[in-house]
Amino acid sequence: DAGVIQSPRHEVTEMGQEVTLRCKPISGHDYLFWYRQTMMRGLELLIYFNNNVPIDDSGMPEDRFSAKMPNASFSTLKIQPSEPRDSAVYFCASSSEELGLNYGYTFGSGTRLTVV
């Protein structure tokens, strides 16, 4: 398996533009997580899905953020409009377990977003 695949790896956009981040989880993993990592706040959970259904989106910072999972092999995280404070590395992770106790979460390589 190629692991969790995220695209793009880097994104530079101007303030106010729409940004869409993409994720392909590991086949067979029922749980998909979106995290954001910054120096100030570390790794924060934004939202997670189980069998394509959003379970907890309490970490989504504002209505400007939205996430979808139209099928088991694809998810998107959209920011509209983007702001400079959204600059961070966004990670997608997947797992066969909700809590990740036995095998942990498998993370992608992340998308580094810069909003100027």
Next chain:
Amino acid sequence: EDQVTQSPEALRLQEGESSSLNCSYTVSGLRGLFWYRQDPGKGPEFLFTLYSAGEEKEKERLKATLTKKESFLHITAPKPEDSATYLCAVLLGAGGSYIPTFGRGTSLIVHP
């Protein structure tokens, strides 16, 4: 207040110089504590899960231990390839978050 605190923030070691990283947590009802390794430009990679005080787990030069309020990641005779950021995360029991909460990590550099 952070629920998970890692120290030190950064650590530089010479190859072969053993040391420990600390992860302390301020909440009760721990259901599990995780250690992950993160290389530059990559996502975190799962290392261990610890469940109860007194438990230990090992992987190559790494040994993780757990007490009631903290965990240590001991690195014995480290090599340059052990250089990475090490993250811990806690999973709380009933009434707490059911998704792991991560600390900010310890950046480890091992010089040859």
